[in-house]
Amino acid sequence: MGSAFSKKKSTKAQPSEVDKAILSLKTQKRKLTEYQKQVTVKIAAAQEQAQRCVREKNKTRAMFNLKQKKIFQVRLQEIDQYLMNVEETLCNIDTARQNNKVFETLKAGNEALKTIQSKVSISALQDLVADTEQAKEHEQQVNMILESESIDMSEVEGDLTLLEAEVLGESAAADDLPDLPDLPDVPKNLPVAKEEESKGTGEPVASRTAEEPMLA
Template identity: 40%
Template sequence: MGNLFSTNKKRQITDVDRAVLSLKTQRRKLVEYQRKVESVIERETAAARELLKEKKKERALLCLKKKKYQEQLLQKVDAWIFNVEEQITNIEVVGRQKDVFDSLKSGHSTIKELQSEISIDDVQKLMDETAEAKEYQDEVNRILGEKLSSMEEDEVNAEFDKLEEELLDVDLPPVPVVPEQKLPTEVVEDEEELPEVPSEPVKVRGPTEETTELPDVPTRPVKERVAIREEPLTA
């Protein structure tokens, strides 16, 4: 089901892809051969060491010659691997360059296609219409911005005063109605009159009904008086 609705197209295999695949396969085989040669070199070295221990110098010398040949072969294999890897890298770089070129070419074609839809005459006509619209709007703004005549100013001020008076009439509270009956001005007789506040010191009357004035309040601290009780003389 997923394949039916998939919009991704499979990438087509090109000759470049086949060449890169062939080079990578050859590199893998060379690496395997390199490991084989290294193992032969290690084996010949170990054999020469054992033969020397057994005092078999001629055979030990033969093993060392084989080892030398394998070392030379190993150097050639290393060079082959290097050349293959370099070739793979060059092909990949050229492929990337081609992809970039194709993208640039496609972008250039798109630009040319878009430019073909827009002509110079259409652009010039659009600019002229825009300039005319701007001039028209500037003229409208100029007319609206002109000052009014003195008569028009008076009419505007009169209308403003009228609106202001209407707003004042709406905002002011209603005036209370004055009652026709007069309010009483006399004090009710039943109310008890309060005594007047005395303006002189109040005199206190004692049991003899004589007027006694109160002493002044002392301004200094009062010293306590100690009552001395006289004791009777003994006979």
């Protein structure tokens, strides 16, 4: 009888394949969001570097930084698209008929993460060194990436033109500021103030001081 009343050990429910897929999608979403932030920072840094180079009249280096910026912008568009797909799948995963879409998105997401990880590594090109040979090598790598992404170079050249116009406008605005008026020189010989009259007596302070006996 003891065995009849013995409690069966409760078995913990094992996660289904769909549950595992959902967890993986959430992990992908977190990683994609991190990449999104990183690439956004790189875009701003490349723009700032290009602007500085334009001010320094270094058009070649400014163009290089604008090329990098364009590459990062393409990466950001890819990340945004992948992230949107993952979020859409997570929102529409309530019914079983969405299972196929879960696995399809999961597979595509894994491939996307690998691609993004390899492409974002071009951050090593962020700084253009002074060495000519190494600079040429970096320039070739960036150009190869631009060609592989089918990026129109006229877009980059247009960005440079706009940036040059912006910097030129800043310079013109500074030149248009009115000159400060010349202030008069401070007079060297200031007039001596009249001796203060003592209150009640009407006598100058200097006279009263002279008349007072000195202490021994």
